[in-house]
Amino acid sequence: MSDELLDGTAPTDEDVVGDGPLTEALSARRTGRMHAAVATLQAEQDEVVRSAHRGVTVVQGGPGTGKTVVALHRAAYVLYAFPRAAEEGVLVVGPNARFLDYISQVLPSLGENDVVLATCRELAGVDTDTVDPFDTARLKGGSDLADALAGLLRVHQAPAGDFGVRVGQETVHLSGEEVATARDAAVAAVPGHNPARQVFRELLVDAVTDAMQRDMGDLLEQIDADAERMTGIDLDRFTGAARHRAEGAADPGPAHELDLDAIRADLLDDAGVDRAVEALWPRLVPGDLVKALLTDAGALAAFLPRLTAQERSLLLRGPDDPWTDADVPLLDEAASLVDGPPERTYGHVVVDEAQELTAMQWRMIVRRCPARAMTLVGDFAQAGPVATARDWKEALSPHVGPRFKLHDLTVSYRTTQEILESVRDLLTRIAPDQKHTRSLRSGETPRTVTAPADGSVTAVLRELRAQSAAHPGELLGVLCADSRVSELTARGVADHARVVPASEARGLEFDGVVVMNPEEIITARPGGERDLYVALTRATKRLCTITVQPA
Numbered sequence: 001m002s003d004e005l006l007d008g009t010a011p012t013d014e015d016v017v018g019d020g021p022l023t024e025a026l027s028a029r030r031t032g033r034m035h036a037a038v039a040t041l042q043a044e045q046d047e048v049v050r051s052a053h054r055g056v057t058v059v060q061g062g063p064g065t066g067k068t069v070v071a072l073h074r075a076a077y078v079l080y081a082f083p084r085a086a087e088e089g090v091l092v093v094g095p096n097a098r099f100l101d102y103i104s105q106v107l108p109s110l111g112e113n114d115v116v117l118a119t120c121r122e123l124a125g126v127d128t129d130t131v132d133p134f135d136t137a138r139l140k141g142g143s144d145l146a147d148a149l150a151g152l153l154r155v156h157q158a159p160a161g162d163f164g165v166r167v168g169q170e171t172v173h174l175s176g177e178e179v180a181t182a183r184d185a186a187v188a189a190v191p192g193h194n195p196a197r198q199v200f201r202e203l204l205v206d207a208v209t210d211a212m213q214r215d216m217g218d219l220l221e222q223i224d225a226d227a228e229r230m231t232g233i234d235l236d237r238f239t240g241a242a243r244h245r246a247e248g249a250a251d252p253g254p255a256h257e258l259d260l261d262a263i264r265a266d267l268l269d270d271a272g273v274d275r276a277v278e279a280l281w282p283r284l285v286p287g288d289l290v291k292a293l294l295t296d297a298g299a300l301a302a303f304l305p306r307l308t309a310q311e312r313s314l315l316l317r318g319p320d321d322p323w324t325d326a327d328v329p330l331l332d333e334a335a336s337l338v339d340g341p342p343e344r345t346y347g348h349v350v351v352d353e354a355q356e357l358t359a360m361q362w363r364m365i366v367r368r369c370p371a372r373a374m375t376l377v378g379d380f381a382q383a384g385p386v387a388t389a390r391d392w393k394e395a396l397s398p399h400v401g402p403r404f405k406l407h408d409l410t411v412s413y414r415t416t417q418e419i420l421e422s423v424r425d426l427l428t429r430i431a432p433d434q435k436h437t438r439s440l441r442s443g444e445t446p447r448t449v450t451a452p453a454d455g456s457v458t459a460v461l462r463e464l465r466a467q468s469a470a471h472p473g474e475l476l477g478v479l480c481a482d483s484r485v486s487e488l489t490a491r492g493v494a495d496h497a498r499v500v501p502a503s504e505a506r507g508l509e510f511d512g513v514v515v516m517n518p519e520e521i522i523t524a525r526p527g528g529e530r531d532l533y534v535a536l537t538r539a540t541k542r543l544c545t546i547t548v549q550p551a
């Protein structure tokens, strides 16, 4: 909102004049931390933030359209407007620690300190800084892996077949069907293999007790028959037991009496039953289940039949290899299969840069939101190389079917009109169907500087010095291929600007950006053109690209 004073009088304290608060907020210097925008929230943003919709809200829009702003203000609004969700807690998931640091001040400045900010790694409680090659990481992100882990788990849950339980001096035989009935009932009774183990134990004891009773009945019948053959006396008629048996009542005669409760109690403590449970339903450790799949070519072939042999060989790992980033959702999946659903769940979950999530990561996030109340923001044109879905439908349908509400944000508040125009062709190549965003801001025309191969760092330093001299105090960022970071840091670039690998630039912004060697960013990893698009759209004011002359 701003006031236009048409009568020519001088503005009072209550008038909002000049460029207006939005323009003021947008042209303010960047600090490296995002600020709240509650006073200047725009109509299309506010509509999402204060939507009464309690299910899944999806927000898409080009770079700088305020998706992060909307996501965080939505988190604050949910805490204020939906007490049930607030009671159960709000979780905000971001792609990496750098991004979480960038947004860390927004919610506290809105008075909300109880929101949990986390990466997937933190949610699973797995600490790793090892990454897989992209092909491997992508494969590990596919939901086939969830089916494979579930399939492998079933091997440890009373696989089909009859079974003999040693009780005292006797072996009680259970048919395959009896074991399977106990297994199915245990699986249905409680989620998680280890918690279900106790239920299975009790059901197994029931089955053994039934079998003992049945065996005893058979034995007595045999004795009756033998006695009748030898003596000519029908003992059943004599005792009336046959009638009772026919009516399904317990045998009343002293010879037929079994104290089932006592037998059951004894069996629950019986070492033979312990051994049977251990053999049929061993206690498991989640990491071991993942290892059992990924270290065994035979298990990979058996449980991932849809993958090619070459794809399966990418998944194969050594038993002592460290866990990788892409293993994190597998470990989380295994933990839920083995120990049951996570203890900590949330009433509302917000996901930023949601286009980055693999199917396996979606599973771990949805698992933590039983109410399926979520706000998801992202832009598939900015998707990284490991992302498994190409659109929202593909990402969400396994969890909520078509039940999500899609909103578009159409105006960029970061990227200038000039920068947006300069990346238009690139955007058409990487996301032909995407609507073009317009910008509220206008700035300098982006520049390109060509440097010789051995002089590119010098060119970056020269550009940074020039920008700092012309615009002192502004936040500068140098975005480069990941492999370039250490060289730039060693050459002192980090004294003038933040040096950010292109793979970690999503969501961030700077007043001035220098993109170093776009060709190198494009070829550094699959989908490199999308990394370049992200890098080129991080500046609020000016963009300089340093291209390197072929040697």
Ligand SMILES: Nc1ncnc2c1ncn2[C@@H]1O[C@H](COP(=O)(O)OP(=O)(O)OP(=O)(O)O)[C@@H](O)[C@H]1O
Residues within 6 Å of the ligand: 022, 025, 026, 034, 035, 037, 040, 041, 042, 045, 061, 062, 063, 064, 065, 066, 067, 068, 069, 070, 379, 413, 414, 506, 507, 508, 509
């Ligand atoms: N209503 C607003 N008032 C003030 N500033 C705003 C508003 N909306 C967005 N901004 C600013 O615009 C910039 C871009 O916003 P934001 O980071 O939320 O965009 P985004 O859509 O998440 O971008 P990206 O796709 O690059 O992650 C930020 O500096 C943000 O503070």
